[in-house]
Amino acid sequence: MEHLIRILNDKDRRTLAWLREQVGEAALGAAAERCGGPTKPYVSRVCRCLGLRPPIFGESRPHISTATAERSLASIREILAAAAARRGPGSVRV
DSSP: OTTTSBOOSHHHHHHHHHHHHHHOHHHHHHHHHHHOOSSOOBHHHHHHHHTOOOOOOOOOOOOOOHHHHHHHHHHHHHHHHHHHHHHOTTOOOO
16 A cells, blocks of 8 residues: 555654554545645645544553552652752742
8 A cells, every 4th residue: 555655753653554454455545545736645635635544653652550659759759858958948849
């Protein structure tokens, strides 16, 4: 399908694979020809021609538990409090 649609990056490849799953090769090829001009259309244009909105492909971040986050915040607070104590009275309260 890359011969009909402009693919610039990995996101475009994932979107193209998603489109294939949604509408199939034949409909995808027809849409690319229908909405293309003198050059190959971008994947986003083909999506619009088909009336589809692709999913957001993001990097999944590992889930960090609340307990871990709370321990990290407590450590940060300790570091800031120690720095404020070294500066002496009148320093900014944490």
